[in-house]
Amino acid sequence: MADVTNTMQRPSPAHASGPKPRRVFSRNNIVIYGILVVLAVYYLLPFYVMLMTSLKGLPEIRMGSIFAPPMEITFEPWLKAWSTVCTGLNCDGLSRGFLNSIKITVPSVFFSIAVASVNGYALSMWRFKGANVFFTILIIGAFIPYQVMIYPIVILLREIGLYGDLGGLVLVHTIFGMPILTLLFRNYFSSVPEELFKAARVDGARFWTIYFKIMLPMAVPIFVVAVILQTTAIWNDFLFGVIFTRPDNYPMTVQLNNIVNSVTGVKEYNVNMAATLLSGVVPLTIYFLSGKLFVRGIAAGAVKG
Amino acid sequence: MSQSGKPTGLFKNLSAKIAAIPMVLTALVVFVGCSVWTIVYSFTNSRLLPSSKWVGLDQYERLWGTRRWLISIENLAIYGILMLILALVLGFLLAALIDQKIRFEDGFRTIFLYPYALSFIVTGLVWQWLLNPEFGIQNAVRSLGFESFTFDPLYNTNTVLYGVLIAGLWHTSGLVMCLMLAGLRGIDEDVWKATKIDGIPAWKTYLLVVIPMMRPVFITTLVLITSAIIKLYDLVIAQTGGGPGLASEVPAKFVFDMMFVSQNLAQGFAASSMMLVAVIVVIIPWAYLEFGGKKHG
């Protein structure tokens, strides 16, 4: 609309006034949008192909192009991937892995955030001697490759009887989520005015009262960010799932990999792609629903302060 | 009114200390304890089970004489350098384009970042399918009439790494874009106004003014991508399984296989200790740059 009025009343350059007329199809814009669209294709193509393949029958896949939309849409691959495809001895599909992933993710997200938020709160408001030493170790620890620590952890978990158990995996996720989440919460609580904390102390509130009654209600947005961050990370985890659980407790990622990369039987590409999409449903849903909060989460986790 | 005495030592701030126990245990037992344990046992001849028989540097000598480890290191170096450069270039390009006050900014950003929400397993499997020569891109192009077109990176020992790179880039560049965009948006609007008044072209402003101002963002991004690259595992497992042959083996996979498949624990320990050294080489200069000059409280 604005462009139309501008062209109509374009002032002659000699006595130009008002806003500078903007052209939508300037050479600059064509270049910018051109590059953006080409790149968008690179990013969208895999998703498109996954979806199309998962909706085709096997014969059609063998004959046609992967880019072609299905001539005949079938949901058979999705059903098979969800409930009947076999991994190892079990033939109850990805639904098993889905349930396992939920059983792993929910308590892991809860405990890792509970522990880290208390850590962050204690570190920013109740600084005690040596606290910063442990915090520094924690942050450095975030950069240590897991491979260095994993075997002794296996031994420790075996000692306390949690190896192979879901509880053990939850513990591992809580431990390895701690650095980034503690940093997230510490930075957040450091930005809370110190006077609020002082006022609460004058009002006779102690450590836990201040945490639950004052800080927790204030920090709801950062808790949402943490939940998004952790749910995505834990749901997508593969390494810990392989190492710390038994086959019937395998999370979805591990089961998915076993289905697709199994060497036995005929390769059912449509089922594979349906399975791949299924295990991406949860993080993608979170991503699309959370939008800016997701971005804030990775930015807060990555760039300090 | 209470007249309590001075609280001393351990009991001062007691609740906070109790609350910090999980953190202290994690820091000391897991991050320090377990790392030290692994390093110590890399000097033993542990095979199926940890053994305390000291063999000095034998495991390291064997490690550096193992073809598979050498290939893994070489692969990681090639993949890592290309990934760093391409992810930074692509991420910055995306961020700079999105920062041009374009329409559908949110839409484009959503498209570029969504792969980051997916797991490496999903990423690997999708690109395995797309790069499948029989049915994937190669086939699609051939069916257009280009009969001799070949694009099968995953089935060729010389190019398999580039196949993994395409997938890795697809997954990670959105994150880089996000960080870069935050950096670009953090630059004072007045800088742009000043360069406009001085008549400096946009590309020159980016190159000579903006990028130097974003140094901290670049360094942070660099450290993040590097530490992710060193951990590279899931993607290879899903996309190539290390093959064909040993062509896409990586150190993290070497460690895992030594520890949990070939029952050669000490080799795994030695290899993972080498990974730790690699990380330290990256982290220490960064930590020095970041925290060395100005002392944080």
Place this chain on the structure above:
Amino acid sequence: MQPSVSIQNLKLNFGTVSVLRDLNLDIGQGEFLVLLGSSGCGKSTLLNCIAGLLEPTEGSIHINGNNVTWAEPSDRGIGMVFQSYALYPQMTVEGNLTFGLKNAKMPKDEIARRVARAAEVLQIEPLLKRKPAALSGGQRQRVAIGRALVRDVDVFLFDEPLSNLDAKLRADLRVEIKRLHQTLENTMIYVTHDQVEAMTLADRIAIMKGGVVMQLDTPSVIYNKPANKYVADFIGSPSMNFFDTRLEDPQAPKVTIAGKDVSLSEYEFTRPGLSGDVWFGIRPEHIVTGEAAESAPVQFEVTAELVEPMGAETLVWSSLDGTPLRFRVDGQVPVADGDLIRIGFDPARASIFDKVEELRV
């Protein structure tokens, strides 16, 4: 009478930096004491020590005769009002007022009684169900005061409570705090960097610098007879004019300013009989012009170098024998740059400090 708050030999070090150095201070029952100083002088630190929010390195703090040096803030019998109000954002005004009382497990009817009284005194009854975000700055500060009020304590601590408000609101609330003090008659310790607040509110002012109290006295003494050059310079706006000169002849004391002998026979000496290098200070508002200058004991002719008209008065920047000199003239008198002006002052109203320790002579 027993002091309300007594601070004895208080020291506080942050690492190697000492923020409070061996501080002694007695504050009487019902007294309004203002801690005044520029930022970093230790005034807020001292207040936080009294509140129990910072732990002193050495020394002791007594409130109503009890040694509370290591007591929890809530057990000290104090209420505190903060600069940023520090209201709990997710609680209503009522929730903010009752939070401390609930923590102390006080019976419900007693809580209700206290809230009702505080709300009445501060006229915030209509706001009780609102959240802090829905309040104006002035209303928030009233609620913050109310939070201290409901605690029904003997000592109120104010940490720059008016600094976040605009000038007009600040003046209104200043009066209100003074009225509150008259009504409640409890001890108030008030930290500020604003000398107008200090002068108008305080029974006594403690001027602090570098963790030390430079002078503790009534506003009038602090203004008229500053104990040292720092206080003289700090109080008053624009600040005092200082002449570098020499005090001579203990029998008939005099100084020389711009070649003119100025007799100090009327000056009230704190330390009579001294001679030597001194700072001779005279406040801009004690320099008179026009007809009044004709009858002043000491007179000079100066050139106006810069003129700042401020409405009610005009501030003139000038110099006398190389020393910068500021003074005020009535806003109705026309003055322009370059004008020659006759000025005069009474040396009895001056302040003289020795140049070694910069203490009042």
